[in-house]
Amino acid sequence: MTDPRAVHSPGEGYAAVAIAASAGGISALETLLGELPAAFAVPVLVVQHLDPRRDTLIAEVLARSTALTVKLAEDGEEPRSGVVHIAPPGCHLTVVAGGALALSDAAPVHFVRPSADVLFESAASAYGARLLACVLTGTGRDGADGVSAVCRYGGTVIVQDPETAQFGGMPMAAVGACPEARVLPLEQIAAVIRALVAAPRR
Template identity: 45%
Template sequence: MSTAPETPDFDAASIEAVVIGASAGGIEALNRLLPELPDDFGAAVLIVVHMRPDVPSLLPELFGARCRLPVVEPNDKDEITPGTIHLAPPGYHMLVEPDRSIALSIDPPVRFSRPSVDVLFESAALAYRERLLGVVLSGANDDGARGALAIREAGGHCWVQDPATAGATAMPRGAIANGAAHEILTLDDMAARFAAGIGRKRIGANR
């Protein structure tokens, strides 16, 4: 269960993008959450998972086989598409540009990670402001805590996985400790919220 009531200023229909950060234990969490996204899900989804930079990612195929939404590993300058899951490619920071396109960067690692959750979250906070939902999942360091706080300070909303349910607790604990979390939720709670829909429903999506 949530440890706090849903904040009254959170309007799920107004959300235009969902950014998700995960590390150790995060793939299991994503496997629980992403298949719950309905095919008329209105928001774009952008995800950073810490992974080795020298090994091609199998996540697009893994999640693509289980999800109703298309799953892509974007190229630099690709447009961010509503109702699509965008996975950061290994070895690249993934940023949101002011025009809401993707930028890929080989700048130095942040919090020992490239891609970095903080880099995605901070850039998305500037682009989407109050129309952004940030989600911090299981992970073994506190990458994402600073970015989650940036989302909150920009007017967005932050969910954090309950550390008691996380395979690795450092990432969610970091986002709780600095006051970024609006709500601390189990994966089942998050899955139910996602299934109910985030963002305005896309016209013409298959039901």
């Protein structure tokens, strides 16, 4: 992939918000997304671990809690501002060169597909310092390698406080992988995301 640091300057602001969650994540996503406005200036990309053997109503469930448009991501589509693009069950969600979304049935990573690591690593490569990544409640360590990549590319990482998360495994692993991450209670994360996206970057 093209090095995004050669394409995007820091002054352009954030290009996307990527969020990962697992156990307890639906409720956490409802809280966070419910505080983002319909006119949110960037796309939101979500990996929530789901049972691939079952049809999912996650888009419909989350849509009841937020003013944003919520949909399952589609292969080849362009991410849109004010839209939450959710990885479908059983598919990795990635951002490819040029910014389009891609779905893959490649092998699970850390036993899960979709994987937060896959999303974060591809988005970090595509957006560089213009990516804001967030890890919410969940078990295991999915997302830790991904936030490490986000940090290396100069992006911003926010992690739900493991002490207040319903399941602290993923947040704890993320903090360990990116010590400079902002660690916040769930109820404060949306306000910080809104402020970061709205603020001009130097």
